[in-house]
Amino acid sequence: ECANLEAFRAKIEANAPKIRPQRSIKNYHSQRQLQLERAAAVGPIIDTSSSDRPSPRVLIVEDNITNRMILRTFLKKRGIGVVEAENGLLGVERFQEEVWRRDGKAGFEFVLMDLQMPVMDGNMATRKIREFEQSLVKQAQLNSNGINTLQPGQPSADQEGAYRRTMIFALTGLAADEDKRLAFECGVDGYLTKPVSLKTLGELLLETNPADFKIHA
């Protein structure tokens, strides 16, 4: 068997194409610089100049560190704050912490949720987040009716308006209809298949951004 593997490997090496990248990083950036000088920057950029607007924050729930690095850098360059979690369980915890941080009025502006993760997958994490949000909505309704059932130390929901639901986008390599159906059933608002086009992600954030922070292209 070892001899067969060696023969197989030798065959691959003998038939391997000669590799020659047609361009280098330096060439790419010099060409890109020329393009940028002629065209406006693409992709939405968050306008944080208004002091009365909160800085938008996004939760990235993704077990792959490379993918987290990419999403983090993309979002930060657009003025969006980023919190990360490497599995669904930590994602739910980070989400709840954010709600406490905002006195129960809202969670993150967006959640980017990988579906296949260890410990807790994205579908279960989404379901847990939606259940938590529903409990906040019910609490807000009770408060608006004058019934205070809060325990000491718990945040109060905004009594002037309902809790603002978080947009959750699934990021996954799964493309089967059944997988999509399950994700939507668990409560995601959108579904992006990997590899994620950052331009498309930027456009999606622009189109679906919540009312209280401004994104401009």
Added chain:
Amino acid sequence: MAVELRDDSDNGSDYSRPGSPSLSLPTPPLSGTSRSKGLGIVDHATFDQLLDMDDEDEFSKNLVLNYFEQAERAFGDMDEAMSASDLLALSRLGHFLKGSSAQLGVLKVKASCEKLQYYGQRMDAAGQHSLISNEEAEKQIRVLLTQMRHEYDEAENYLRVFYGEQEDEEGDEEDQRQQQ
């Protein structure tokens, strides 16, 4: 790459929510298979979006170097899992490396990782739920790991030349031959 949004025709929710979006965003075309771009090793339509985020911090280069470290660790873990005949671990490792390979546009490694993910679950290479035996799965994975290692070495070489970390010796020799 595709994007799909929820169709919110049900208004029975307790939540106050933004208006339901109904846009359909076009799928950007992939162009990584032509020989002038990536030679089928790296899909530059995917990879170039990382280059667009480069700054003084050399983001894309650090990302690629991180990917190399990640891949080396994954290959080591795969060898251990193979020795232990731990098919599920091999499937998890395949899925894990598939994700970062896909996001960097490293095409062949991504495709092989996907096969590893399926074989580790005793499915066939296309991910169909026709279960194969443990012995068949191990046999396929053993061959696949050798192939995947070669594909990764090819991609690593390509990217190191791209970033000037390594001389493109074969390309220089070919240039000299063409000039003669």
